Amino acid sequence: MPIMPRADPLPVVGITMGDPAGIGPEIIARALTDPGVAARARCVVYGDARVMERALALTGAAAAAGAIQLVDLANADPAAFPTGRVSALCGRASWEYVKAAANAALAGGLDAVATAPLNKEAVAAARVPHVGHTEMLGALARVENPLTMFETLGLRVFFLSRHVSLRQACELVLRPQIVDCLRRCAAALARLGIQGAIAVAGLNPHCGEHGLFGDEEGREIQPAIAEARALGIAVEGPLGADSVFHLARTGRYAAVLSLYHDQGHIACKTLDFQRTVSLTLGLPFLRTSVDHGTAFDIAWKGKASAVSMSEAIYAAARYAKSYRGEVVPPGRGSTARTP
């Protein structure tokens, strides 16, 4: 008689409320009524109880959500800040939610953290010494340069460079940088429990058509791929940027390494604008995030879509245990096999 494993407990996902003046509270309130969220994760919100109560009332989610689990930092009195506007109070509050959730995750109390948007101007106004989420989390976890991965409808994308000009991004397409990035991407995929090869996108149209327009493919990218393969990394390419994302999306590749910010962003956000989730990898815990801002123009009007917030929680739940090393992905080592 086979021994049936007991039901796996749901991962615990910390959700930071983001800037209280933005759309964070209401999209969290909505996401908590999503049966898909309830089925995948046990959610703990890091925020302000008064703000969350208002958000639950605004969205009509109060009844549906029932009692939500909330760590109340009691730092954002709704009477003390204007909604839809930059304020130092809200900037400081949003930083405190991130700090509290990150510390809980570092202590092992959370399996992952999903973040609602903060506002960089508000954070700066509060004299918080970190520009945004990635810098905050890097500092709290003492990790330099965490790795970002996008995921949209199963398409996963890494970035060789991000917030630099397109001209400078071209300059950064260099063999050592690509090899180093591929090592980090491969390690991240392994930690997420994802199998399969990484496809490297080309830089030039049609990968330069054998040097006819652009020579980075032959000079830097192909040698980098060869070097990465020699290191045991499963990697293919370069592949034309107009087909590589389609191929990865249909399951041919585990992920795509895009060579500049917009290359990967255009693919993900044109494919599905709302379902693009950002994952921060390389920290001791997994962090996922919506891929939009505080949207002050529509905040607290009950109009904001919670699709991206739900997707960020789904992704946190999907990968949290593998990321923590609690689950050996199928096919990796004999311990995962049924005898």
Add this chain to the structure above:
Amino acid sequence: MPIMPRADPLPVVGITMGDPAGIGPEIIARALTDPGVAARARCVVYGDARVMERALALTGAAAAAGAIQLVDLANADPAAFPTGRVSALCGRASWEYVKAAANAALAGGLDAVATAPLNKEAVAAARVPHVGHTEMLGALARVENPLTMFETLGLRVFFLSRHVSLRQACELVLRPQIVDCLRRCAAALARLGIQGAIAVAGLNPHCGEHGLFGDEEGREIQPAIAEARALGIAVEGPLGADSVFHLARTGRYAAVLSLYHDQGHIACKTLDFQRTVSLTLGLPFLRTSVDHGTAFDIAWKGKASAVSMSEAIYAAARYAKSYRGEVVPPGRGSTARTP
């Protein structure tokens, strides 16, 4: 009692068979059995009767298609060339189909031309003095530098530059080039009967975030947009490349001007790889095309998808009459109004 207009006759679309050794004949055979094609256009194939008969038999389309209208150039005896391979015979034959269809269109016998893929190597092997379709059509119609537009699920995209390296594409982001391109795009949209503004994509991530990474937006793109507006062109931007295609697709803009080849290609082909159609504008007649090659690896195996061919015929039918100037688009001038 209102006078009912008589039913509009279907536009006549010439279809060139493409390289006989490639997937052109079989995808045409399939597309001719598509009820959507039959409902939209009267198709005339420019090709070889023996080849088309085999393609109809291969795809099982013979019975369904009934008698197809074919201009038989009798230039590709199936016994004289290998399928799935480059040959001078097929290169020459494919050029002759284009020449015959283009001349028929120039003489007014066709409302538009939809082309199946030819093979550039085969065309070169036949010593045809034109590299590909665009050059052939430009030469036959005596038009320099025709304009290309992509269309995918209602998303329309123009290109400031195409087959140059990404570095060179950055160099070409210059005010006069952008203004000139916008004039041509606006004229092309008007001729297609499409209303609405053109959105210009940014070059750098987040449009350079006020010059923080990249200054082309402030230095070249914004002044070009202002100049184009002063000329009466409806144009907006620059907009971040990660949102502009999504916005255009949802109907906010008539088209996007992408600033380099892959910017627009990634958007269209990630959105729907098979439904991307290319339109050649600026010729006396409208030409549409599949956005794939001869696919020699799967040719004559009955495996090739005809989705793109059907879409190319749909697009030809959709725009042919407006392009010919026979239909005044609704809202343009009083002649289109119901009295």
